[in-house]
Amino acid sequence: MNLLQISHMKKSFGTLDVIQDISLTVTEGEVLAIIGPSGSGKSTLLRCATLLERMDGGSLSYLGEKAAWEEDGRCVYANKNELKAIQKVFGLVFQNFNLFPHYSVIKNITDAPINVNKLPRAAAYEQAEQLLGQLGLRDKADAYPYQLSGGQQQRVSIARALALNPKLLFFDEPTSALDPELTGEVLKVIRQLARSHMTMVIVTHEMQFAREVSDRIIFMEQGMIQAEGTPEEIFHSDRERVKEFIGKYN
Amino acid sequence: MSIATMLLQLGRGLIVTVEIFLLTLLFSLPLGLLFSFGRMSRNVIIRNLTKIYISVMRGTPLMLQLIVVYFGPFYIFRIGLEGYRFTAVIIAFSLNYAAYFAEIYRAGIESIPVGQYEAAKVLGYGKGQTFLRIIMPQVIKRIIPPVTNETITLVKDTSLAFVVSQAEMFTLAKQIAAAESNIMALMVAGLFYYVFNLFVAVIMERLEKASSYYR
Numbered sequence: 001m002n003l004l005q006i007s008h009m010k011k012s013f014g015t016l017d018v019i020q021d022i023s024l025t026v027t028e029g030e031v032l033a034i035i036g037p038s039g040s041g042k043s044t045l046l047r048c049a050t051l052l053e054r055m056d057g058g059s060l061s062y063l064g065e066k067a068a069w070e071e072d073g074r075c076v077y078a079n080k081n082e083l084k085a086i087q088k089v090f091g092l093v094f095q096n097f098n099l100f101p102h103y104s105v106i107k108n109i110t111d112a113p114i115n116v117n118k119l120p121r122a123a124a125y126e127q128a129e130q131l132l133g134q135l136g137l138r139d140k141a142d143a144y145p146y147q148l149s150g151g152q153q154q155r156v157s158i159a160r161a162l163a164l165n166p167k168l169l170f171f172d173e174p175t176s177a178l179d180p181e182l183t184g185e186v187l188k189v190i191r192q193l194a195r196s197h198m199t200m201v202i203v204t205h206e207m208q209f210a211r212e213v214s215d216r217i218i219f220m221e222q223g224m225i226q227a228e229g230t231p232e233e234i235f236h237s238d239r240e241r242v243k244e245f246i247g248k249y250n
Numbered sequence: 251m252s253i254a255t256m257l258l259q260l261g262r263g264l265i266v267t268v269e270i271f272l273l274t275l276l277f278s279l280p281l282g283l284l285f286s287f288g289r290m291s292r293n294v295i296i297r298n299l300t301k302i303y304i305s306v307m308r309g310t311p312l313m314l315q316l317i318v319v320y321f322g323p324f325y326i327f328r329i330g331l332e333g334y335r336f337t338a339v340i341i342a343f344s345l346n347y348a349a350y351f352a353e354i355y356r357a358g359i360e361s362i363p364v365g366q367y368e369a370a371k372v373l374g375y376g377k378g379q380t381f382l383r384i385i386m387p388q389v390i391k392r393i394i395p396p397v398t399n400e401t402i403t404l405v406k407d408t409s410l411a412f413v414v415s416q417a418e419m420f421t422l423a424k425q426i427a428a429a430e431s432n433i434m435a436l437m438v439a440g441l442f443y444y445v446f447n448l449f450v451a452v453i454m455e456r457l458e459k460a461s462s463y464y465r
C-alpha cells in the first residue's frame with residue numbers, strides 16, 4: 001500500500017494556479033527528492049500534503065485513509081477526528097525551523113509527545129535523550145533555541161518531528177536558511193535517516209545531496225511535474241529544461 | 251488639622267485607591283483578552299462591534315465614562331442606587347482599561363509568527379493547546395512593556411474617581427487642601443502616587459526579568 005498518494009492535486013491563490021495537476025505516490029522506505037526553480041509550487045505542494053493548506057481539487061490519502069477527495073467537482077476533507085489520526089502519519093521540517101523559543105531543547109522535543117500523544121513523561125524524556133544523542137546534540141538538552149546555531153536548531157526541529165514517530169517525514173528546503181558551513185551537519189543527519197529507511201519527501205536545492213540520498217527525483221516547474229525518475233535518469237536527462245536547471249545548481 | 255490627622259485621612263484614601271487599582275486590573279486584564287478575541291473574530295458583526303467599542307472607550311474621556319456609568323442608571327431608570335458609587339467606579343475603569351488591554355493583546359498575538367501556529371498544527375496540538383502552550387507564553391513576554399505603561403497610567407487615573415465623589419486619596423487630598431487653604435495634602439498625595447508607581451515598576455521589572463530566559 002502506498003504511504004502517501006496524491007492524485008490530481010490542484011491549488012490556486014486567487015487567479016494564480018500554483019499547483020496545476022500533480023499526482024504522486026510515496027511507498028514505505030522510499031526517499032523522494034523534489035527539485036525545481038523557486039516559485040514552482042514545491043512548498044505549496046508540501047503544505048497541501050501536510051494539511052497546512054487546503055487544496056482546491058484532487059485527492060490525498062495516507063496509508064489508504066482518505067484525507068481529501070473530490071465530490072461534485074469540489075474538494076472535501078475528512079472530519080476533524082479522521083484528520084487528526086491521519087496527521088499522526090507524517091511530520092514536517094520547516095525551512096526556518098519554527099522551534100518554540102520559550103521551550104528548552106528537551107521541552108521542544110517532549111512537549112508534543114506528552115501533551116498530544118499522552119506519552120508518559122519518563123518515556124518521552126528517555127526517547128528525547130536518545131534522539132539528541134543520535135543527532136549529536138546530547139549536551140544541548142537544556143539550551144534554548146536562541147543559544148543554538150542554525151544547524152543545531154534544524155537538528156532539534158528534526159528531533160522534534162521524529163519524537164512523534166511519524167511514518168513519513170517531509171522536509172521543505174531544510175538547509176536553505178543555513179550558512180554553507182552548517183548545511184553539512186543537517187544533510188548528514190538526513191543521510192543517516194535515509195540509511196535507517198525512514199520514508200522522506202525532501203524539497204531541496206542541494207543537487208548532489210538529492211542525487212545520492214534519494215531513490216527518486218521529481219522535477220517541478222510551474223506547478224507541474226516536468227520530469228520524474230531515478231537520480232541517474234534525472235541527472236542524465238536529455239530534456240533541455242532539466243539539464244539547464246541541474247546545470248545551474250551544480 | 252495636624253499632620254498626623256492628614257496622613258491618616260490620606261492613608262484611608264490610599265486604601266481605596268489601591269482597591270480601585272487592583273480590582274480594575276483583576277477585571278480588565280481578562281476582559282481585555284475577551285475583547286481582543288472579539289476584535290480578531292472571523293465574524294464581521296462581532297469584529298466591528300468590538301472595534302467600535304474599543305474606539306469609543308479610547309476616544310472619549312475616562313472622566314465622562316465615569317459620569318455616564320455612575321449617573322446613567324438614575325437618568326434612564328429613575329432609580330437611586332444605594333452604595334453603587336464604588337461599583338460604578340470599578341465598572342467604568344474596568345471597561346475603559348479592557349479596551350486598552352485588548353489592543354495590546356491583539357498587537358501581541360498578531361506579532362507571533364504564523365510559523366509557530368503551523369509547527370504546532372503539524373505536531374498535532376489542538377487550537378486551545380496551541381494558544382495556551384505555544385502562543386500565550388510568548389505573547390505575555392512581548393506585552394509586558396506596554397502593560398507596564400498602562401498600569402502606571404492606571405495608578406494616576408484612579409484620581410479621576412473624584413468626579414463621582416468617590417473618597418479615594420485624591421478626592422480627600424483636594425478636600426483637605428480646600429478646607430486648610432494649603433496644598434500640602436495634595437503634595438503628600440503626589441508623593442504617595444509616586445511611591446505607589448515605584449512599587450508597580452519594581453514588580454513589572456521582576457516579571458520582565460522572569461521572562462527573559464529566552465529571546
Ligand SMILES: Nc1ncnc2c1ncn2[C@@H]1O[C@H](COP(=O)(O)OP(=O)(O)O)[C@@H](O)[C@H]1O
Binds near residue numbers: 013042044
Ligand atoms: N499564501 C499565498 N498566497 C498567495 N500566493 C502564494 C501563497 N503561497 C505561495 N504563493 C505563490 O505561489 C507560487 C508558488 O510558491 P511556492 O509553493 O512557495 O514555491 P516554491 O516553494 O517552489 O518556491 C509563488 O508564485 C508564490 O508567490
Ligand SMILES: [Mg+2]
Binds near residue numbers: 173
Ligand atoms: Mg519553497
